Amino acid sequence: MELIISGKRLLTGKQLAEIKISHVPGIGEKRARLFHKIGIYNLFDLLYYLPRRYEDRRVKETLNDVEAGEVATVLGTIENIEEVKLRRNLSLLRVAVHGNFGSCTALWFNQPFLKRSLRKGLPISVTGKVERNLYxxxxxxxxxxxxxxxxxxxxxxxxPIYGTTEKLSQRSLRRIMYQCVSSYAKTVKDLLPPELSSELRLIPLSQALTQIHFPADMDSLKMARQRLVFEELFLFETGLSRIQQHIRKEGVARLPKNRLPEDFLASLPFTLTQAQQRVITEIKRDLSSATRMYRLLQGDVGCGKTVVALYALLHTVAAGYQGVLMAPTEVLAEQHFLGISRLVSQLGVRVRFAYRRTHGEKGREQCLEVN
Known part of the structure; x- marks a missing residue:
């Protein structure tokens, strides 16, 4: 079966994922198994299988400024072809190339089969390490x-340089990718609102997919990366928003019956940062609403996350409920226990430490409570 996409119909990511990689022209069932080894199962996977790195193989106008051992690319015409047997099982193909850059000898080691595809007068471009000798x-x-x-x-x-696997050469993968991008990048539906792309000066998705694989220049590559990174973050945030709307459930408004949370903040021997104050305000609003709070508190080590979490616990306790702070290890749990105990020792809050070392072993199981 061969994949044929015609007309002006655009395909979503889901629709691209329904097209098996074996249906892409030039692949087939046998070669598809090689693509499976690098995680490519469908057309979506192929289009979004991005290069690991890039090599600048643009043509040099001259080799005079190229250092020995430096990689360069030249364009010229084949003037002579010579195969040299160096020793048993080792041959050298010497091809004289002449162009606007001057002249050079292109060398292939142990690739005698290439001689069949080369002929005098044929245009050729070669890239590789440059050396200079007397000749x-x-x-x-x-x-x-x-x-x-x-x-x-x-x-x-x-x-582009891609991650490959055994029996799937870089040239084969790159050639298939070029055909795929040329044929199908323009069929992918752009999910970003046009007004948003225009406001942020983002290039169209079809152009981004083309330039991320085969950039015209480094500026085009940069714009393609920006476009794809923004789209990924945009879709991620949109997905989170929909999940939050879906899981938003009624909860219980936790309204403090005393000034315990405020007294805690006032008793701190340091001033909260603006970020801490902002997050505490948001948490207070969430806990006081009739909707369950789903929140991830993220920050660098030492930025004060524990104090913010403790405020949330005290807000809950002051409303007549219980609060628990869980830690992944007993050592960390004990550190939190000692630190929190010092912070709330003058507030009439008794902190209890609970742990269980192994399954089935009886441990100390206590709770956080108010005197």
Missing amino acids: GYEISVADYELGSLKNPVHVGRIV
Whole structure:
């Protein structure tokens, strides 16, 4: 079965994920198993299988400013082809190339089969490490491309380098990716509102997918990254918002019956940061509402998360309920117990320490309570 997408119909990510990788032209069932090894099972996976890095293989106008051992790319015409047998099971293919850059000798080691595809007068682009000797420049070829550079894939441009697997070469994967991006990137539905993209000056999704795989220049690559990163964060935040709306349930408004939370803040031997004050205000609002609170408190080590969490506990206790602070280890739990005990020792709050070392072993099980 061959994948054919025609007309002006745009496909969502879900629809792209329904198209098996084996249905993409040039892959098939046998090669699809190789793609499965790198986590590509469908067209969506393929389009979003982003390069690990990039190599600048744009053509050099001259080799005069290239240092020995530096990688460079040149474009020229084949002038001569020579195969040299160095020793048993080792051969060298020497190809003389001439172009606007001057002349060089392209070297392939142990690849005699390439001789069948090369011929005198054929345009060729080669990239590799450059060395200079008495006879001129030599390039140990890492990659090449035959013909003109009208639509270059492997050289003559900023080239993507992908993670591969055994029997799936970089050239094969890159060629398939180029065909896929050229054919299907424009069929992907852009989920960002047009007015938002315009306001933030984000490029269209089809352009971002094209430029993230085969960038025209480094600026285009930067804009593609910005577009895809923003989309990922935008969809993540949208998803969280929908989840929050879905799980929003009625709770119990916890209204303090005394000034315990405020007395706690006033007793602190330090001043809260603006961030702590802002988050405490938000938590107070959430706990005082009739809706359950779902909140992740995130911050760097030492920024004061424990004090904020303790305020939430005391707000709950002052409303006549119980509060529990759980820690992943007994050592950390004991540290919290000692620290919190010092902070609330003058507020009439008795802190209890509870732990259980192993399943089935009886431990001390107590609770946080007010005197």
